[in-house]
Each structure stands twice: as C-alpha cells, then as structure tokens.
Amino acid sequence: MELSSSEFRDALAKEMDPSELQKNFLTALLDLQNVERGSIWVKEGDEIVCVEATGEENELIRGVRISAHKPSFVGWVIQNRKMTIGRPGVDPRHHGAIEKGFEVKSTLILTFPLFLRNGEVYGALQLIDTSANRTRLNLDEDYLKLLQNLVNIGSIAIASSLAYQDQIHENRRLEEIIRGLRDQVTVIGQSPSFLNALKLARDYAMTDFPVLITGESGTGKDVISNEIHRLSERRSKPFLVQNCSAIPETLLESELFGHKKGAFTGADKDRKGLFETANGGVVFLDEIGDMPLQLQARILRVIENKEIKPLGGSSTKKIDVRIIAATHKDLKEAIAQGQFRQDLFYRLNVLPLRLPALRERPEDIPLLLNHFIKRETLRLGIPQKKVSKEALQRLRDYPWKGNIRELENFVKYILVIAASDAIDVEDLPPQFLQDDPPEPVENRDGKENDASAGAVSPDAGPQEPLSEYSWRELERRYFLELLEKNKWSVTRSARDADMKRTTFDARMRKLGISRN
Secondary structure: OOHHHHHHHHHHHOOOOHHHHHHHHHHHHHHHHOOOOOEEEEEEEEEEEEEEEEOOOOOHHHOOEEOOOOOOOHHHHHHOOEEEEEEOOOOOOHHHHHHHHOOOOEEEEEEEEEOOOOOOEEEEEEEEEOOOOOOOOEEEEEEHHHHHHHHHHHHHHHHHHHHHHHHHHHHHHHHHHHHHHHHHOOOOOHHHHHHHHHHHHHHHOOOOOOEEEOOOOOOHHHHHHHHHHHHHHOHHHHHEEEEOOOOHHHHHHHHHOEEEOOOOOOOOEEEEEEEOOOOOOOEEEHHHHHOOOOHHHHHHHHHOOOEEOOOOOOOOOOOOOEEEEOOOOOOOHHHOOOOOOOOHHHHOOOEEEEEOOHOOOOOHHHHHHHHHHHHHHHHOOOOOEOOOHHHHHHHHHHOOOOOOHHHHHHHHHHHHHHOOOOOOOHHHHHOOOOOOOOOOEOOOOOEEHHHOOOOOOOOOOOOOOOHOOOOHHHHHHHHHHHHHOOOOOOHHHHHHHOOOOOHHHHHHOOOOOOOO
C-alpha cells in the first residue's frame, strides 16, 4: 500500500475527535506495515499511558500505565527522541509485564517517537509483529524514513486534536463559570427592612404565582427578580427581561408576543416573541406601570389563559411562563387615573414585594459601598480604595434619591476623581459637603428648584431628572452655577459650597472649568 505525505495529511485533517483520529492514524500505519497489532502511548507526568491500541489484545492494553522511569521501548524512545526496533524477551528495554496473559505475544516491536510542533516528544507509537519468524514488518531503511515522516505528520495532528479538545473542555468550563457568575445574584444587605423583603423573595421562589415588585427606581428590583428565578424550580430555564418604559406600543407588542411576516412594515419574516422564547422559564416585565392599556389586556390573557397570539397571527399558542413584574409607580393611583387596569393589578399582585429605598436602610450603605469599590477597582485594575470614617458618615447621611443605582454611579465617579488610595471628605462632590441644604428657590417659570442639588441653573430652562446626569456633570453644573452667582469669585463660591478655597480651585481644574 502506497500513500503520499499529502494524502496522509489530508486524511487525518478531516477528523478532529482525538479518539477517532488516533484510531485512524494507527490503522493507516498498521496497513502500511502489514501488521495487526499496534498502540499509541502518551506521557502524563511520571507515567506513560496507552491511549489507543489495536489487535486481539487491545482491550487488555488500552489504558495501561507504566512508569516513565522503568525500562520500556516507549520510555526509551521518549527519552532518546528517535525510533528503535527491539525483540521482546531479548532486549532488556521490553516491558514484558504488559503482555502477561496475552495468547499471542509480540516477536518484534517498531517504536516511533511522537513530536509536537516545537520538537518536544510527548509520546510514542508502536507497530508490533507477532509472526514467529519476525518477517511481517518492513525494516528497509528508506521505508522507515518514510514511515517516520508520516508518523511526524500524524503526531502533530493528534497533538493539535488533543489541544483542540482541551480548548473545548476549557471553554465549556469557563462558560459554566460565567453562567454561574451571571446566575449568582449579588444580594447585599443586613437591615431589617431589606432582610424582610429578601425573605419574602425566597419564599416566593418556591411557587409559580405572579410576583409584583414595587419600590423607587434604583432599589434593585431586577436583582431581586433574578434571585427569585435563581432559587426557583425554573432556574435552568430562560430568564428574559423586557423594560416596558419608553418603547413604542407596536414594538413592545412585537417584542413580547412576536410577529408574523408582513404584520407591519419591515416585518420580513416570522419572529418569536419573549413569551414564546422563555417558554418554561420566567419573563420579568420591568416598569410595567408604563405599559399601554391595550397591551395590559393582552398580558392579562397570558396570565389567565396561558396562551399568546403573535402580532399579525390568526392562531394562539400555549405557553408556560412565570411572570414577575416591577414598577416604581403607585399602581393604585394609576388605576384611579385610568392608566392601569385594575384586573391586571390583582392578577399580578398575588405575591406583592416592596423594596425599601436606600435611605430607609442606611446601615447597608457601607456594605454596598465596599462591594462596588471592590468590583470596580478590580475592573479598573487599580488598588482598592478605603473610605474615611468622616466621608462614610457623609455618605450615610445623604438621601440617595437614585438609591443603589446612584450609589453605584457615585463609586465609579469617585474612583476616578480621588487621587489617593483613601477617599476622604474633600474628595466628595459638593452635594455631600453641605450640612444644611439651602431652601428650594423658584426659577423663572415659578417652579421650585432645589439649589442643594447643585445641578440646575435658573437660566437652564426645562430640566431632566438628576438621575439622568453623571456625577461629573452634576458637579460641573453646580460649580458653574456658584461661580456665575458670585461673578466668578472663587473665594465666595468656595464659601457658599462650604469648601476650602484651595479645594474648590483644585476641583475646578479637575472639572475643566475656567472663566475663558
């Protein structure tokens, strides 16, 4: 049988499974040498293990381990990095114990080293003659050189296959770790109000009833919903989230229920919605208080009938999902104003859960602060910063109208702004430094403007909620307002901010504020 190097390489390249590749590789070489017994050995630490074997006795030798320090043909080849031929029973390198119990024993063994691309030997391949006169193996010098060339090709292919398989296993391991980290909800708090809410969430996880989570924006409603799913029997099924706020009604309907081709302009193919995709799992409807009334009726039917109908479709589909909803709105007030369906409210409010605002749980602020600092310093690759007692007290006293989300954004800001490894009072933005916030003043349209927020200039016109701004933007606007109010007197502005002039001046430079 003749086989070119390129043909041999192409034949092996088609198989990436290490086990099949080793078998094909060994079989091809046995055919070339017209023998029936062979084996492949790989070094593992101080041992050499048989990973593949052919012939009548293959089950007895596959998986056998021998010491790399004891005499053997494979051990000699691995150590000396070259092919060898040996006669069992005569050659002292033969590891006779391997063939103990074999009905047909070897009479001549041809052993090749297996090389990696970098030239390192990682194993050995044996072709074994069992004929009485030892004439089956072709030992012509040129032929053996050809075989060694083919073995080199195959050994690299096997090594690549093993590395590929290891990479697959490593990727799967990392995916499991990432999935575990993603599923591992960080629930932090020790205040009685929070622990009561957390106990309810964990009790609710044991059921399949709808849950309605209420609380101010930024209190962690998404985290608690994930915690409920993580602890439930549906934990291995999808957990899909849809924010019902600030999204056009048709688009929201399509996102939730899917659509058929041609249902609207741009619907060029059928598309599954969130409910169908999450079948068997949980759908978290965030800010359900902002959902249009027409869609509220469809959600009601999902809860009552466990079925959906895609946008533009004519038939319904049965689904099995648990609904967890959340809102920062007072839904009873919304019902009174005709903005929310009373029947849907009662369907959702089977298991109510209110999350306390951060100002209601000040004892949790140090815990949350420490958690966010650890996480963000790790992401930034910087040393972990500590918070001084005085600065921490200021943070505990702050009202945190944006709740945990505001605290999280503050940490990101302060880690960039604070120059040293310690976060002190002087590093805090001005809104944390005022002992007595100024009285609200009226702006030009007659509405009250909270000057203590330091974010709104009387000349600024209509304003977005403060939570829409970053800390840096808020601080910069505050400084500009003070400077304009005091005709750009840094001394008077610093006095109004209850700050040292040098600190105020340094902060101006950091914020890129100059009169010109």
